Amino acid sequence: MSQSRFLQFFDNLRHIVNQYRPELDTYEEFYRQVHQDPEISGMESNTAMLVANHLKLLGFEVHTGIGGHGVAAVLKNGRGKTILMRAELDALPILEQTEVPYKSTKRMIDRYGNERPVMHACGHDMNMATLLGASALLMAAKRMWSGTLVIVFQPDEEETGGARAMIDDGLYSKVPKPHIMLGQHLVPLKSGTVAIRSGPVLLAADSANVRVIGGPCSGVNPQQCVDPIPVAMKIVLRLQDDVREEVGPHEDATVACWGFHAGVPGNDYVAYADFKLDIKTIKHAVREKAFEVIRRSIHDECKAANVPQDPVINFTVRAPLTTNEPSLSDPLGAVFQEYFQHDAVEMQFIRACEDFPTLGAGRYVPYAYWNFGGSEVTEGPAPTNHSPFFAPSIQPTLRVGTDAMALAVLTSLAAPVD
Ligand SMILES: [Zn+2]
Incomplete structure (x- = not known):
């Protein structure tokens, strides 16, 4: 695509995102509610019910109870590619030590029979809020793109069993198989930043x-x-x-x-x-x-x-190794750069692992996986994922994550410019 065509295409994407972004109050409220009521891996029944109900309200066809508490929603919107977007439902057995007003004091008996404190210390609550926000945006903007959306809320990511469980429980007998998969994860970068790169991103x-x-x-x-x-x-x-x-x-x-x-x-x-x-x-x-x-x-x-x-x-x-497909992550990087300007940064390789690629069900499905920042810490190191002090700011984190996910879908599904 020439530079002028890219800019025209990009202008259209920006217009769609700005015109159809939902009121984010609902999603801020969802975030606080889920943060205060986290559920440990494999036991995410309330969280799954909340996201399923919201997706139904938005007008998606919703399937629940896949591989445990997994939820998958579909919107068939004309010819075009099928894109899967994914967020995680589960929290961690960590005693929250932040000072946020919606701090979790919850304890649960885990699936091994041990009573544990529970905290959304990995940011899956924010990953979910942004995925719901982007789903609402894309539903409202459905005249502006064509293709099929599959929205997956995966259980049991922390013990890396949930993606496999959803596949084994027949995820793709309920929803169409994707041509492309997209995932994003909150990290302690500055709130408002988005980071992507091509090639390996997780171990x-x-x-x-x-x-x-x-x-x-x-x-x-x-x-x-x-x-x-x-x-x-x-x-x-x-x-x-x-x-x-x-x-x-x-x-x-x-x-x-x-x-x-x-x-x-x-x-x-x-x-x-x-x-x-x-x-x-x-x-x-x-x-x-x-x-x-x-x-x-x-x-x-x-x-x-x-x-x-x-x-x-x-x-x-x-x-498996999480490695971004350049034919997806390169154009997406260019769109992020144009949209987020100096808040679009180079993603760092992280010494952590994810079962997101497992959703390809043993086939090669090209995917892009990127990070967005939620930290307000300006001096010294910010608390990282899995820290009891992990306390992302709600905004602009939520708006930026919502926009990033919607942009990523639209980059593949929005009508090309003439
Ligand atoms: Zn995580």
């Missing part, structure tokens, strides 16, 4: 459950058989170095132990030691290499210790 995270098997060995007193605890401990201690050595110091690969359990009371030998590994990488080849090294090191250590049976190693994907 790939995998888990490995490992069992090192010790006694009893046949024909030997169980107490004299191999004790799997020191063997497993040795493995845990060497894995990060082994992986680093193989992939090289300049490649990003971390291996951490996230759980260790061995032995049962009353038994004088230990039959096995279980541990859980967390593996984070950015490149596909490095990830494969890390798996290979982990497998080999565990086998080597077990062999050297003469354990009676092979170890058991199970890898599972927690979250």
Whole structure:
């Protein structure tokens, strides 16, 4: 597109957003209400009901109870691409320590049976408010674009199980499969800023459950058989170095132990030691290499210790790499630049993970995932996501997030300029 055509196209987008943006009071109120009444992963029933009711009120076809409390809404609006937009329903088991008047004091029994404090410390309340605002805008402006919208409110993002659960529960038997997916997340950048870039933006995270098997060995007193605890401990201690050595110091690969359990009371030998590994990488080849090294090191250590049976190693994907498709994120970056001017900034790679790409259901669905800022802190570091002090300002955060999501959809679905 030539520069003058781009500017014409862009002017049209700006006009649509400014003319059809809803009164945001409703969404400010929604934000405060949800912030004060957060729900922990997998238990988001009230929040899901609130968003579903609002989407129905706006005129969307709404499906509920997908993969737990997942909600998906559809608007078929003529020929064109299908775009999926996503926000998350869940909050965190964190005791809120902010001073906002709508502070959460809520406690809940989580799905594991433990009583926990609950707080929207990751900003999913703001992600939801902006997605509802953008949905209202696009519904009101439906004569100005054509295509299909699929709006997903996903449960259980914090434990990265919700996207998979929605897919496995038949999300795409209820709503059309998307050609494009869009997601945005609140971060502690200055309120009013939007940040995007092409390529990798969030890590790939995998888990490995490992069992090192010790006694009893046949024909030997169980107490004299191999004790799997020191063997497993040795493995845990060497894995990060082994992986680093193989992939090289300049490649990003971390291996951490996230759980260790061995032995049962009353038994004088230990039959096995279980541990859980967390593996984070950015490149596909490095990830494969890390798996290979982990497998080999565990086998080597077990062999050297003469354990009676092979170890058991199970890898599972927690979250795939989140990497923006340039054919989407480049034009979107240009639109953000033009619209937000100096408040459009370069997105930083974040050492966190997301299950958003899982909504592609195993197919390659191009997507764009960007950040918007909610911080008012001008001096020193702002409280980050998952901090008990995370307290985004409601405005201009809400308006900017609403506009950004609506612009992203319109960039793909608005009528081209003649
Ligand atoms: Zn989050």
